[in-house]
Amino acid sequence: MKSFMESDFLLNTETAIDLFESKVKHLPIFDFHCHLDPKEIWENKTYTSITQLWLGGDHYKWRAMRMNGIGERYISGEAEDWEKFQAWAETVPHLVGNPMYHWTHLELRRFFGIEKVLGPATAREIWEECNEKLKQSHFTPKAFIEKANVKFIGTTDDPLSQLEYHKLLNEDPSFKSVIAPTFRPDKALNIDDPAFVSWIDRLHSITGYKIEHVEDLIAALKQRIDYFHELGGRASDHDIQKLHFIEVSQEAAQQVFSKRLCGEQPLNEEEISTYRSYLLKELGKLYAEKKWVMQLHMGAMRNNNTKMKTLLGADAGFDSIGEANFAEGLSRYLDALDRENALPRTVLFNLNPKDNAVLAGMMGNYYEEGIPGKIQFGSGWWFNDHIDGMEKQMKDLANVGLLSRFIGMLTDSRSFLSYARHEYFRRILCNLIGEWVEQGRVPYDMDHIGRLAENISYYNARQFFLQR
Numbered sequence: 001m002k003s004f005m006e007s008d009f010l011l012n013t014e015t016a017i018d019l020f021e022s023k024v025k026h027l028p029i030f031d032f033h034c035h036l037d038p039k040e041i042w043e044n045k046t047y048t049s050i051t052q053l054w055l056g057g058d059h060y061k062w063r064a065m066r067m068n069g070i071g072e073r074y075i076s077g078e079a080e081d082w083e084k085f086q087a088w089a090e091t092v093p094h095l096v097g098n099p100m101y102h103w104t105h106l107e108l109r110r111f112f113g114i115e116k117v118l119g120p121a122t123a124r125e126i127w128e129e130c131n132e133k134l135k136q137s138h139f140t141p142k143a144f145i146e147k148a149n150v151k152f153i154g155t156t157d158d159p160l161s162q163l164e165y166h167k168l169l170n171e172d173p174s175f176k177s178v179i180a181p182t183f184r185p186d187k188a189l190n191i192d193d194p195a196f197v198s199w200i201d202r203l204h205s206i207t208g209y210k211i212e213h214v215e216d217l218i219a220a221l222k223q224r225i226d227y228f229h230e231l232g233g234r235a236s237d238h239d240i241q242k243l244h245f246i247e248v249s250q251e252a253a254q255q256v257f258s259k260r261l262c263g264e265q266p267l268n269e270e271e272i273s274t275y276r277s278y279l280l281k282e283l284g285k286l287y288a289e290k291k292w293v294m295q296l297h298m299g300a301m302r303n304n305n306t307k308m309k310t311l312l313g314a315d316a317g318f319d320s321i322g323e324a325n326f327a328e329g330l331s332r333y334l335d336a337l338d339r340e341n342a343l344p345r346t347v348l349f350n351l352n353p354k355d356n357a358v359l360a361g362m363m364g365n366y367y368e369e370g371i372p373g374k375i376q377f378g379s380g381w382w383f384n385d386h387i388d389g390m391e392k393q394m395k396d397l398a399n400v401g402l403l404s405r406f407i408g409m410l411t412d413s414r415s416f417l418s419y420a421r422h423e424y425f426r427r428i429l430c431n432l433i434g435e436w437v438e439q440g441r442v443p444y445d446m447d448h449i450g451r452l453a454e455n456i457s458y459y460n461a462r463q464f465f466l467q468r
Helices: 012-025 036-042 050-054 059-067 081-095 099-112 123-133 140-147 164-170 194-207 214-230 250-261 269-290 306-313 327-339 353-365 387-400 420-438 446-466
Strands: 029-031 149-155 179-180 237-240 293-298 347-348 374-376
Touching: 012 099, 012 420, 012 446, 029 446, 036 140, 036 164, 050 081, 059 081, 059 099, 059 250, 081 099, 081 123, 099 123, 099 140, 099 420, 140 149, 140 179, 149 446, 164 179, 214 250, 214 269, 214 387, 237 269, 250 269, 269 293, 269 327, 327 353, 327 446, 347 353, 374 387, 387 420, 420 446
Parallel strands: 029 149, 149 179, 237 293, 293 347, 347 374
Antiparallel strands: none
């Protein structure tokens, strides 16, 4: 029987252990997609309790606590920090089988040196030890980033963002990590959102463009893309809940845009698809001009609990897996860009695991000489970033594509402790390769499998996002 979370945690063969320890354990981290606040990094925010660092805004933990019957007062409400931490500690023992059980203890070990198992009996002791350490200068965002050896962080940013903290961080010679903005134009695409017109007005104020025509909108967004590029942006990101792409004319898109600006409501599904299809294609062309990466996060069903959205707003832990079918719309979209030689490097993420085969197969339809893995099947995302989900994603990719060109893991997190997820992924990767070797499915050639693991863990992502 193995002890809990020993050095060979998740590594079930000698080959896997050797691969992890000698090849990937100490590699840097290239975290190309997250939701960290660059302001908190620049200000090197201090925390008076582990609750503020660990539970503030973490909807993964919030969901688990709600499912455990914890009252909202102890989750997002007015309870004291200790009460919230205690509620989380009561929940952790119930997480056996959930990746958060492992993440919780990896984070305690890697950042605080605490090997105790968190639960009601140990909560007070761990609380006090963490809080005492948080008083020290090397328990701040910059220190966590440095300790985890993170070389690149891709934040997620609205086109209206002035990116002032990205600028300050990248001008600071004492801070070695690159903090790059990622262009997330969801508010430009969501024409049916009640706040759409006010967002367009703010875009006008920032860019100076009087936005009456879709051509004006494209010009204003291009200006913002140029600005992001100047400050290190090399990627975009999109929340695609449904993708019903159709080829439309500028005139058709303009009719919908004008109708919405005039306040006529509601738009029907065909009108929304017309506008979104046009804008998605034009944005893709702009990304290709800049040689950016385009990321499509597809399949979330958002804000299912109307009562709680009204109370807490979006991103509070009430999203889940959708059932939209992406194959036809995605193919039409990628093909429309490819026909105009304007298809950027693209990462496809699915939230519903039923779509694994669709995306793994789709990526082989489009390519460009000299760019290995131009279309990527992204790592197991959100509801799939557990052992089974990550293994399935890699196996499905390997079955029909090139696992060796895979760009690996990302945190997709708002927490500065989430870099432990990269270790979690690397252990799962090394275990998968190690099993193949010891089953005789792959030759035991440490140079070969070592390069494979190293590239997936770090080097492929660095090359994919930073190539010119």
